[in-house]
Structures are given as structure tokens and as C-alpha cells.
Amino acid sequence: xxxxxxxxxxxxxxxxxxxxxxxxxxxxxxxxxxxxxxxxxxxxxxxxxxxxxxxxxxxxxxxxxxxxxxxxxxxxxxxxxxxxxxxxxxxxxxxxxxxxxxxxxxxxxxxxxxxxxxxxxxxxxxxxxxxxxxxxxxxxxxxxxxxxxxxxxxxxxxxxxxxxxxxxxxxxxxxxxxxxxxxxxxxxxxxxxxxxxxxxxxxxxxxxxxxxxxxxxxxxxxxxxxxxxxxxxxxxxxxxxxxxxxxxxxxxxxxxxxxxxxxxxxxxxxxxxxxxxxxxxxxxxxxxxxxxxxxxxxxxxxxxxxxxxxxxxxxxxxxxxxxxxxxxxxxxxxxxxxxxxxxxxxxxxxxxxxxxxxxxxxxxxxxxxxxxxxxxxxxxxxxxxxxxxxxxxxxxxxxxxxxxxxxxxxxxxxxxxxxxxxxxxxxxxxxxxxxxxxxxxxxxxxxxxxxxxxxxxxxxxxxxxxxxxxxxxxxxxxxxxxxxxxxxxxxxxxxxxxxxxxxxxxxxxxxxxxxxxxxxxxxxxxxxxxxxxxxxxxxxxxxxxxxxxxxxxxxxxxxxxxxxxxxxxxxxxxxxxxxxxxxxxxxxxxxxxxxxxxxxxxxxxxxxxxxxxxxxxxxxxxxxxxxxxxxxxxxxxxxxxxxxxxxxxxxxxxxxxxxxxxxxxxxxxxxxxxxxxxxxxxxxxxxxxxxxxxxxxxxxxxxxx
Numbered sequence: 001x002x003x004x005x006x007x008x009x010x011x012x013x014x015x016x017x018x019x020x021x022x023x024x025x026x027x028x029x030x031x032x033x034x035x036x037x038x039x040x041x042x043x044x045x046x047x048x049x050x051x052x053x054x055x056x057x058x059x060x061x062x063x064x065x066x067x068x069x070x071x072x073x074x075x076x077x078x079x080x081x082x083x084x085x086x087x088x089x090x091x092x093x094x095x096x097x098x099x100x101x102x103x104x105x106x107x108x109x110x111x112x113x114x115x116x117x118x119x120x121x122x123x124x125x126x127x128x129x130x131x132x133x134x135x136x137x138x139x140x141x142x143x144x145x146x147x148x149x150x151x152x153x154x155x156x157x158x159x160x161x162x163x164x165x166x167x168x169x170x171x172x173x174x175x176x177x178x179x180x181x182x183x184x185x186x187x188x189x190x191x192x193x194x195x196x197x198x199x200x201x202x203x204x205x206x207x208x209x210x211x212x213x214x215x216x217x218x219x220x221x222x223x224x225x226x227x228x229x230x231x232x233x234x235x236x237x238x239x240x241x242x243x244x245x246x247x248x249x250x251x252x253x254x255x256x257x258x259x260x261x262x263x264x265x266x267x268x269x270x271x272x273x274x275x276x277x278x279x280x281x282x283x284x285x286x287x288x289x290x291x292x293x294x295x296x297x298x299x300x301x302x303x304x305x306x307x308x309x310x311x312x313x314x315x316x317x318x319x320x321x322x323x324x325x326x327x328x329x330x331x332x333x334x335x336x337x338x339x340x341x342x343x344x345x346x347x348x349x350x351x352x353x354x355x356x357x358x359x360x361x362x363x364x365x366x367x368x369x370x371x372x373x374x375x376x377x378x379x380x381x382x383x384x385x386x387x388x389x390x391x392x393x394x395x396x397x398x399x400x401x402x403x404x405x406x407x408x409x410x411x412x413x414x415x416x417x418x419x420x421x422x423x424x425x426x427x428x429x430x431x432x433x434x435x436x437x438x439x440x441x442x443x444x445x446x447x448x449x450x451x452x453x454x455x456x457x458x459x460x461x462x463x464x465x466x467x468x469x470x471x472x473x474x475x476x477x478x479x480x481x482x483x484x485x486x487x488x489x490x491x492x493x494x495x496x497x498x499x500x501x502x503x504x505x506x507x508x509x510x511x512x513x514x515x516x517x518x519x520x521x522x523x524x525x526x527x528x529x530x531x532x533x534x535x536x537x538x539x540x541x542x543x544x545x546x547x548x549x550x551x552x553x554x555x556x557x558x559x560x561x562x563x564x565x566x567x568x569x570x571x572x573x574x575x576x577x578x579x580x581x582x583x584x585x586x587x588x589x590x591x592x593x594x595x596x597x598x599x600x601x602x603x604x605x606x607x608x609x610x611x612x613x614x615x616x617x618x619x620x621x622x623x624x625x626x627x628x629x630x631x632x633x634x635x636x637x638x639x640x641x642x643x644x645x646x647x648x649x650x651x652x653x654x655x656x657x658x659x660x661x662x663x664x665x666x667x668x669x670x671x672x673x674x675x676x677x678x679x680x681x682x683x684x685x686x687x688x689x690x691x692x693x694x695x696x697x698x699x700x701x702x703x704x705x
Contacts, residue, residue, distance in 0.1 A: 005063035015292020068242035068264035081214035104322035134169035163193035219258035245330035247499020272492030278303035290463035367408035380405035384425035459488025483687035486670020498536035499608035537609035
């Protein structure tokens, strides 16, 4: 009998590289390895070699490798990308720097705008211009482009972004310019704005094209090295990349459009959380992913993460829109803050305790690691408060030194603020938990959503230690810590379908819209999307299709997304779109505007292959007694600020149906779960830890009876 093909998932984070090996349905082996920042592929190759040896399978059985990485994001934040130039329409070189022409922080007299990726002397102009309807106002002057080539060579340009005015309507001038550059400079990598972002709004389109050009050489070099290294292990499987939208793409597509990978890790976590919500019948959830460097929150309704085409990275002011670099790419709509296990604590200029966004990362890591770090991280504070079993951390591979954590907290927080070690640790953890709770509140408000009554699904190395306390702050009574939570995003990679989104800006007044226009546009986008999706989905296998339209009232500057399950009948087209738009508009703003003309501006068509499904038990768990704790340790309850004895349990010791009462610590190789006083924790049939406030748990048992 032929053994089933195995699959490998790899998630590179700022602190840890998570690797999950699926030997067969429901049979996983996983581990965390410190990220090697200078050569990120080294941790992947060495970790995979170790995990494959541990699993005992033949590497030739691994038929698929799915990968997500923060490399593109880090290159943008740290400004460690390629040397690039922008070629644009004459007279528009400064659009990238003028941005939105507004002050994103009106009260800050010393406000600093983020520097563009391309300095002014490398923003180059050519003679050409299209009108908004695509007609040619000024023909493309080839010589004006050729005159720029000596400058590109002299400046050592590695990649070029070409962004002409109104190219989203017709990319003919950009294509002509690219053809000349490829002939004259074949080594040059070229990004065309109408291919990477065929949408209206010149600044966002140009910014996205420049960002893609900036990270492309870095990402392509890394991905090619990774491919060689994986093949060197005897693994024949194809490498697929996780995109920010929650779908997979081929390695070649990722090399050409790496900007679509910027939030690939968090997207994997959102896919996992959505699958758990579907599996457990949870209508409204919030996914909470906290790793070593950042924390992410995603709203999930009806087992579907909220989607967007707007993303802003490298913000100068963390919570202010407009202070960063805008990207127009398909992305799961999330909020991300610099709060992870490695986030460093300090006393700020106002003598207050502050945490992040600077992180200890994997080199040197938190002080407790004993690798040279002397500044306190969130992990050090968690250790002092008893939320971590120091003997079982990372499966015993990383020995934690409590005295180093105390020394770092005393030197950088407790001493300057006049607090003892315990109080300093409480202050650090409460600050970081409140930062995350506040980010969740703001994100929910921005999306017109309620948090109370949702179920929190927590994963990532640090999230299970903080989830229950954040849930208390948000009036959430139920937290689910999935099986394999410490490497949750990597598990999500294995559930993601091969997918692609095609998008076009075409302005139509709704009352004059014809089905012929819509079908022609949908056919064009479907052809583009299918050509890419079929790289990973065999011919003959059914594809799922969804359509969305970005609509607005005439005169408004921004749109809202309206989704359609399928194109309506021709005679119902206008009525269906009107009804859908008004329902969505009312959800956002509480009312509609009678008598106002409605416009359809941007159209999106998404194609995806079939998603993977995890093996789910068919029978509910039988109530089982919780085993005796392996030991006890002091755990500080952050609600009452009192100390209590907490039992320490190994997750593998808990059988489905087993229930225990907090305070307790449930430890496993990749994370620790903290169950505070007043909560119970039960292992579900699927292997998930379900943490509930005692009153809520009692009510659920009553309903079941």
C-alpha cells in the first residue's frame, strides 16, 4: 500500500522559525527554532533536517512545502531592500513624496513624514501621458526613456518601478518602457504598476510598485536559495508561498510579486482560526496571534476572516493612518502591534512603563535565554509572574534563567520606577495586555463590530499566556487554544487553498451598468486569475469563484466593498447591487442617502482551489478526570494582583473531555497556556483547550443538559 504524501509548513517570524511536518491526516510533528536573521534559510534547512530525522519518514515522501515569511515586511521596515529607481510620467516625480497632502498628526509640530523608498534624484521622468479614459494625450517618447539608462547604470540600480499616470486603464506605455529596459539592461528587475496594482489612485499604485521593486531582489534571492536547500535535503515537493490574502501561490509568482507576501504569517493564523470557527460552529470570533515580535488580531464572522485591499506598513506613528507606506494588495484585514514575547520594556520620557515596538528577537533574545540579552522582554516578565514553566520551555531546548530576568527588570524598569521585581513584572505585562486589548477595541470600532460575546482563538508562542487576561479586559468569556497553537500559523498554511485575486478599476454609474460590461470585465479577470491558480490546481478540478465590487455614492472619495455570491440575472443586476450596497453602507454608517447616484469603481474576482480539511472526531469527548499536576508553582493573578499556587499540567497528559480549574499552567513544547482563577479549561474532542469563565461554563453545561 502506498503511503500518503507528507507535507511541510514553515513560518519564519522575528524570533522563532516554526516548522510543522504532516506525516498523514491528523499526524503532525512540529518544533520551533530560533530564526537566523543573517541567513533566514539556514534555520529552515537545519530545522527541517532535524524534524524529518525526528519523524522517521523518508524526505522523498514530502510532496508539498508551504512557506510564509516576514522577510519582505522586515526589509520595508528596516529599509534593507534593493537600490531602486522610479520611472514615471513627466511632472509627477514628487507624487510619491507628496502622498495624501495632509498632516496625519495635526497637533505634533515636529511631525516627521516617512521618507519615500526612492530618493528624489532617482525618481526619473519620461514624456508620455494617458487621460483617465485611456486615450493618449502625449505619445510615449522612447528616447526620453533611453536617456535615463546611463543614470540607472551609474547609480547601480538593481530594480525599477514603472508607474505612469492612468496606466491602470491601459498599460501599453509601461509595457513599451519595460521592453526597452529589458533589452538594454537584462539584469534589471522591473515592476509595472498596472500589473502589480491595476487600480485607480496614483499615490497608492506608485507606492505599491516601488515597494514590490524594493523587496523583489531580496525575496527572489532568498526563495531561490531556499528552493536549493530544500532540494538538497532530498525533498522533491513543490514550494508554495502563503500570501497576505490567505491563499497560496507558486514560487515563481512569489518571486515576481513578493509584495503580496507581506502579511503571510498572520494570514496563516487567520486561516487556522477560521477553520476552527467553522469546525466548532462559532459565528463570531476574534483571532489573536502573539509571537516573539508582534501581536495580530483578526475579526472572523461566519468562519470567514475580514478582507481588505489596503495595508500600511512601516508607520512612523504606530496607530496613525497615513504615517506609513500604503500598499494596495489583497490582505486579510488585521491590526498588528509591536507586542510579542521578545518586546523590550523600558521607562519612557514621561517616566511611564512602556513596551515595544523594539524586540530582542532571537539574537540575543530575552534576558532569560542567557544569550547575552540584558534588557527585559515580555517573556522575562511572564517568567517572573509564573506563567511559564521554566523546565519545559521550548521542550527543554532553551534553559530559562529566572535570575537574569529579575536582574534585567530591576535594572531597566523596577529600579528607575522605584518598584520591586514582582511589581515591575506586573507593570510590564499589564501594559502589553492593555495595548493589545485597546488595539482590539479600535479595530472593532473601525469595522463596526462588537467584541463582547465573541470567542477568542489564541495561537502563537506567546498568545496562550496572555489570552485569558486580554479576554477579561474585553468582556470575552471563552478562549480556545488550538491543538498545535504554538505553531498555529504554520498549521494554517496547510489548510490554505491555492488562490489568486484579479482586480480592475472601471468606473460605471450603477443605473447605466449593463450585464455585458460586467461579463466582459469578469471574463478578463477570470482568465488572469485562472492562469495563476492552475499552476497549483490540476485541470479539471473545480475552482471556487467570488466577486466583489467597491462602490460609493457619487462625490465620495472612498468606497466600501460589496460581495456577491454570483453574478445575478441581467434583469436583476442593478437592483441586486443597489440592495447589497445599501445594506453594507447601513452596516458601516447606520443609514443610507436617499436619491444619491451610486457608482461602481473597482472590481475584484477571486479564484481558489479546494481548501484542505483537518481530520475531525465524529463523536463528542467523554468526560475524563484531569490528571494530578506534575508540580505546582506560584502564579500571580493579574485581576486581583494576588499570588496563588497553580498546578502545572502537560498538555499530552490531558485526554479529550478532561477539565481542570484555574489557576493552572498547561505546558507543551511550543507554548504555555495560562488558566487564571475563575476559569475552567476543558480539552475538546478535536484536541483544543477551551477556557471559559466559570459562570459561562456553567451556563453552557445547563444548555447542553
